[in-house]
Amino acid sequence: MFAEERRQQILQLLRQAGKVTVDELSVRFGVSAPTIRADLSLLEKQGLLRRTHGGALPVESTLYEPPYAVRELKNLPEKRAIARVAATLVQDEETVLLDAGTTTFEIALQLKQRRGLKVVTNSLAIAVELMERKDMEVVLLGGSVHPARRATLGELVLHALDILYVDYAFLSFNGVDVQAGYTSVDFEAAAVKRKMMQHARHVVVVADHAKIGQVAFAQVAPVQAAHLLIVDEGAAPEAVRAFEEAGVRVLLAPVT
Incomplete structure (x- = not known):
């Protein structure tokens, strides 16, 4: 699976479940935890999700504002x-x-x-x-x-x-x-x-x-x-x- 395809599936899982964790994504996609963390960091920089300790949440939260950049x-x-x-x-x-x-x-x-x-x-x-x-x-x-x-x-x-x-x-x-x-x-x-x-x-x-x-x-x-x-x-x-x-x-x- 290509990295971009994996990231799109991460976003789909996030929309369905309301949250994702690094551990569950690592097992699901068969890649290391650092790889998943890198995926989540990139998606956050693109304004597509919000990183949390050990996972991520959707950006649609009423409390979340993406970084200024x-x-x-x-x-x-x-x-x-x-x-x-x-x-x-x-x-x-x-x-x-x-x-x-x-x-x-x-x-x-x-x-x-x-x-x-x-x-x-x-x-x-x-x-x-x-x-x-x-x-x-x-x-x-x-x-x-x-x-x-x-x-x-x-x-x-x-x-x-x-x-x-x-x-x-x-x-x-x-x-x-x-x-x-x-x-x-x-x-x-x-x-x-x-x-x-x-x-x-x-x-x-x-x-x-x-x-x-x-x-x-x-x-x-x-x-x-x-x-x-x-x-x-x-x-x-x-x-x-x-x-x-x-x-x-x-x-x-x-x-x-």
Whole structure:
């Protein structure tokens, strides 16, 4: 059996059983435990499963978020399409709040075309990307550094947001569902996102089609809390209609 075929069967077993162990996979496929661990590590890097001690779990867990390096490459053309549409909303000399995320990072790149912006963010990646722009002021929200998200979180971020109010807030979520609303994988991130939504004149949620219909652990807000939802054209038409029927304005971003 080829290695790729074995990995596909591992994913199939994981979907069927809900979990797998190194020992059982080693026996099933007749290969060593180090070989199975290497398979699981590769599949995790591809964002297809989550490693645990002695085995793996599906990525669909409401508590799981893939590593940043995996997320920044996943659905990249879609994220760039969404970012192009999002950036058209912003005019020169406005204030913008960017949540920490891979789609919002793409928005930051697009905003380099604007002049005189004041950009507030809890994203270390966005702050570093924009900090040398002479025609842009960057405000990094101080707080506890979360390495996996390349972001700041916690009470200090919440206190800083209490004294800010911006023209536009762009936010991304782990799950975007008509019934469950906007959701995140943990309470700490959810609290920051919720506060951001309360401190902007225009709240814009950005989500590639893979996030639509997904539900994560911690609810942030109902879908009506955003003024606009921007998704790529890969979103199912019936899903888009469901958001619109719930009172959410939706913009579709063409992927070119």
